[in-house]
Amino acid sequence: MSRKRVLAVVVGAAVLLGGGLIAALVLTTRGSNGSPSTAPTGVAEVAAMLRNVPQHGAMLGSPKAPVTLVEFADPQCPYCGDWERASLPTIVSKYVRPGKVRIVFNGMSFVGPDSETALRTALAAGEQNRLWNVVALLYLNQGTENTGWVTDSLLRGIGKAIPGLDTKKMFASLHSATVTQKLAAAAALAQEAGVNQTPTFAVGPTNKALTLVQINSLEPSGIEPALDAALRE
Amino acid sequence: MTDRRLRVAVVALSTIGAGIAAYLTYAHVTGSPLACATGGCEIVQHSRYSELGGMPVAALGLVGYVALGTTAAFRSDLVRAAGAAFALAGFAVGAYLIYVQVALIDALCQWCLTSDAVLTLLVPVTLLRLRSTA
Numbered sequence: 029m030s031r032k033r034v035l036a037v038v039v040g041a042a043v044l045l046g047g048g049l050i051a052a053l054v055l056t057t058r059g060s061n062g063s064p065s066t067a068p069t070g071v072a073e074v075a076a077m078l079r080n081v082p083q084h085g086a087m088l089g090s091p092k093a094p095v096t097l098v099e100f101a102d103p104q105c106p107y108c109g110d111w112e113r114a115s116l117p118t119i120v121s122k123y124v125r126p127g128k129v130r131i132v133f134n135g136m137s138f139v140g141p142d143s144e145t146a147l148r149t150a151l152a153a154g155e156q157n158r159l160w161n162v163v164a165l166l167y168l169n170q171g172t173e174n175t176g177w178v179t180d181s182l183l184r185g186i187g188k189a190i191p192g193l194d195t196k197k198m199f200a201s202l203h204s205a206t207v208t209q210k211l212a213a214a215a216a217l218a219q220e221a222g223v224n225q226t227p228t229f230a231v232g233p234t235n236k237a238l239t240l241v242q243i244n245s246l247e248p249s250g251i252e253p254a255l256d257a258a259l260r261e
Numbered sequence: 262m263t264d265r266r267l268r269v270a271v272v273a274l275s276t277i278g279a280g281i282a283a284y285l286t287y288a289h290v291t292g293s294p295l296a297c298a299t300g301g302c303e304i305v306q307h308s309r310y311s312e313l314g315g316m317p318v319a320a321l322g323l324v325g326y327v328a329l330g331t332t333a334a335f336r337s338d339l340v341r342a343a344g345a346a347f348a349l350a351g352f353a354v355g356a357y358l359i360y361v362q363v364a365l366i367d368a369l370c371q372w373c374l375t376s377d378a379v380l381t382l383l384v385p386v387t388l389l390r391l392r393s394t395a
Contacts, residue, residue: 034338034342034391035391037342037346038342038345038346038349038388038391039346039349041342041343041346041350042345042346042347042348042349042350042353043350043353045346045347045350046349046350046351046352046353046354047353049313049321049350049354050353050354050357052313052314053310053313053318053354053357053358053361056312056313056314067365071368072301072368191306
């Protein structure tokens with residue numbers, strides 16, 4: 029066979045093999061409903077904030093932390109988003125990462141249907157100890173209340189962007205009995221605690237009665253005095 | 262350059278590439294963290310582009326590198342041509358994955374980029390084998 033023909037065969041085979049693989053990659057990375065997933069913003073920031081911080085379901089931080097902070101929040105609530113963006117990174121690095129405080133996310137869905145969809149996704153991710161990654165990315169990509177911004181495409185994009193999260197498993201659990209039960213339990217706890225706005229926080233020594241805290245700022249300085257006081261107890 | 266030297270180069274480069282692909286496959290399967298200077302390895306590694314039909318793309322790379330390395334054991338025209346085709350195909354897939362990292366994921370994985378560099382070197386080496394003499 030002449031060199032020219034050999035080269036033509038090589039190039040042809042490479043085009044078939046490489047092109048086939050690329051086509052397969054393009055096709056399989058589209059959403060199952062035919063629409064590609066939306067790449068969320070803030071993936072690197074959230075990964076850095078939560079890297080090596082333990083998560084157990086809805087709890088962020090060491091289970092042995094002396095102080096517990098419960099966050100009552102709705103994924104659609106703009107003030108909750110403001111708090112997460114303005115304060116959570118500082119609270120995590122200053123209190124959670126060193127093992128002083130553990131935060132429990134108590135999701136509420138009073139704003140509208142998008143809240144429940146977002147919460148179900150977060151709780152399903154919580155079964156893989158990735159609830160906080162989902163919640164943080166939802167707040168960083170938060171849309172206007174009840175506009176349908178919690179799309180399947182956004183959730184798929186968020187799921188795919190989280191290290192170690194099995195997105196298929198997460199989607200499979202969205203409407204499971206366990207997730208529905210956790211959703212109801214979170215609503216019951218908020219009602220029992222008398223929470224009527226979000227974000228609301230309850231702080232106290234771990235395994236003791238927690239006290240609702242009214243924050244006067246969405247900046248870290250709003251919650252820090254309560255955490256410091258609980259740590260001194 | 263003699264075919265012997267080119268075959269050594271193919272084996273050396275394929276071994277480096279296979280090592281990287283094996284490391285990425287292991288990290289993907291076990292979920293263990295990656296040593297990463299570029300900061301985006303885990304984002305890339307856990308993105309939806311890191312799997313093809315449920316199989317880690319890195320595992321496909323590992324298969325490709327082993328196949329490429331194996332071609333160095335043979336001198337026939339057919340196997341040399343297959344080696345060049347594998348390298349060109351791998352180069353094309355690597356180029357697409359760089360596009361994915363830059364344009365779609367917005368994160369760079371140093372291991373993937375090193376693997377792409379290895380593939381880029383394998384293209385001329387395997388093409389030269391087509392015209393070399395034993």
